[in-house]
Amino acid sequence: MTAPTQSPDVLVVGAGPTGLTAALAAAQLGLRVRIIDQRLERARYSKALVTHARTMEIFESLGIADDVLAAASQLEALNLRGSFGVHGRIVLDKLDWGDTAYPHWLIIPQYEVENLLEKALTRQQVAVEWGTELTGLQRSASSVTAAVSTQDQPQTITASWIVGADGGHSTVRANIESKFKRAESQAxxxxxxxxxxxxxxxxxxxxxxxxxxxxxxxxxxxxxxxxxxxxxxxxxxxxxxxxxxxxxxxxxxxxxxxxxxxxxxxxxxxxxPSYGIASPLRSGRAFLAGDAAHVHSPVGGQGMNFGVHDAHNLIWKLALANKLQPKQAARLLDSYEAERRPVIERMVARVQRITTLVTDSRRAGRRVLGTAAPTLLPHTGARQILGQTMAGLNIAYQHGPLVLGRDKLSGKRAASNISKHQSPGTWYWHTDNHGIQLIRPDGVVAVSGATRREVDTRIRRNSLLKAILDVVEPTR
Known part of the structure; x- marks a missing residue:
């Protein structure tokens, strides 16, 4: 347990789904963590409703997937109505879901997800420090010092890392002077x-x-x-x-x-709706995640889910960084932005296109869309978007130093039946008909090859992965 007077390894600012995921993952990896939120208590309303398949796989790794399933309802179909009485229907369980164990859209209010995450965090003996506002931030090469205020009582918290998960008007983002230009939709x-x-x-x-x-x-x-x-x-x-x-x-x-x-x-x-992506997502020992890193239309239910994905990509890297030499640790932490930014950019652009399409300012344009879409959507490539794309199952990290090769597996998520056996923070060797893969703690294939010799040769040519395998022992 990290007491409110202790210096944590990780200070998380913001107790929404992103911040709670970050704090829970950090605690499960043995890091000392504190999580603060300027609100006095959790909100009882929710803009976010949909929890997608990849997020459920992450929740499974955090030990709360069954609780989320019990509190949620499964959406079974989308009934489409357009112009001139045109109808269409998309049955969600008939979409192409691939190998996931969670082939559905789950409807659960954001505050219920937050409640389940907070309960799991409490079991790790970490409590959200409500009513605690970040008022300033100083950074050095070895730590961050946050000035906070609780009931007008100022204090400082010194931590190794700070994660800004404090929403679209992030104080952490402002303090690290990350640029954030919003594009307003006027819809x-x-x-x-x-x-x-x-x-x-x-x-x-x-x-x-x-x-x-x-x-x-x-x-x-x-x-x-x-x-x-x-x-x-x-x-x-x-x-x-x-x-x-x-x-x-x-x-x-x-x-x-x-x-x-x-x-x-x-x-x-x-x-x-407005659209924006922070730049950079990392400044020294400070990181941005969730709405602090990206904002966009809620169409498709991507916001909460992508915030959880951000935290899932980041926290195991913080836990591993202290085991590496400074040069390799810096490369490891740089991979957060190198991997997440291209994925976020594609998602925000896709959501913006879809939102622009359904909010066409011209009545004639809306009439054309309403005539064509209900008939075409159930039978076109949109089914792929509604399935694996929106679910986050086909996200691939092919930028940065932690993925080797451009084959059909490297950089992609491992199948659910493989990654579900990983303990938090572990690397994993997996052998199947495709050959052998080295799987990262976040369930992503770092490198694959036909033989162990081929994979080892690739690893020897990458100084970062080689350094990591010098300090960790992958399981089998």
Whole structure:
């Protein structure tokens, strides 16, 4: 346990899904960790709803996958409605899911995920320090010193590393002077969680691509409670009309031809998507992850999931860095940005394209989309995007010093049935019909070859991997 007065190995700023994942992974690897959040308590509302397959594989490695499954509901289908009464249907379990043990979209509010992560963190004897605000940061070659304030009582925390998981307006990002230029979409949306009197399938989402605007209805795990997401193409961003049952019913009836019967509205919000990626993601001993590193539209449910992926890529590297000589440790830590940035850039660009498509400012453009998409989407390459791409299963790290070769395995995630046997922080040798692979602690294939001799030859030519294998012993 790291007491609030102790100097940790890792100071995590922000107790959302990204920060909690980082703290839990660090604690499981034996690092001393503290996690602070300026909020007084956890929020009871949630913009994020979808937990994807790759995230579930990460949660499995953290020991909470079963708990998440028990609290979530599985989305089974997307029902598409477009212009002129055109319909389409995508059955999610028939998508190409590959080898994952979690071939589905799970619907679970973000605060429930946070609650399960925090419970697991508590079992590691680490408590979130709520009401603790980062007010300043000083860095040296060997440590970081954070100035924090708890109930107006200032203190300092000196740590080996700091992870900024403190959201889109990150204080850590500002303190390390990482550049962050937002591109505003000027596409106003409303969100609402409301109960319905309509008899809608509990595990099927309703998607409307109507000329009146994009509409998404997602069933929440609580029976009868639905998330409503609506683009308002005719409103300005400062539109402030109350979000009432009458407003929701009118939008849903005009776009989806559903008599929703909205009542007991639990939560509402307005937003206009913006897009941005921090540069750099690492400055010395400070790292950015989650919304502190990248912001984008919530279309596709990528935000929370990618934040978890950031933490999963980073923390084992921090645990390993202290075992290496400074030059190789620096190369190891540089690999966080080298690997994550290309993946993040592709995701943000893809989400931006899709969001731009469904929020076309021209009514004629929305009409064309609503005519074509419901018919084409169930039968085209979009099925791949909805499956492995959105699920994060085909992410590949082919940049940086920790992946050797450009073959069909190196840099990709190992199959679920392989990586599930890895203990936290371990490297792993795996042999199958493809040959032999060296698998990293995050379940990514570092190098593969037909024979052990071929793989060893490649490793000898890479000073970083060679140095790592001098201090760790891969299991089999």
């Amino acid at each position: 106003p949306f409303i969100l609402a969680d409301a109960y319905t009197t309509a008899h809608l399938p509990d595990r099927e989402a309703q998607v409307s691509l109507a000329p009146e605007g994009f509409l998404l209805l997602i069933p929440l795990p609580t029976h009868g409670l639905w998330r409503i997401v609506a683009h308002l193409p005719y409103q300005s961003e400062d539109w402030a009309e109350p979000i009432t049952p009458e407003l929701l019913d009118g939008l849903i009836a005009s776009r989806a031809r559903i008599h929703f019967g909205a009542h007991e509205i639990a939560w509402t919000s307005r937003f206009s």
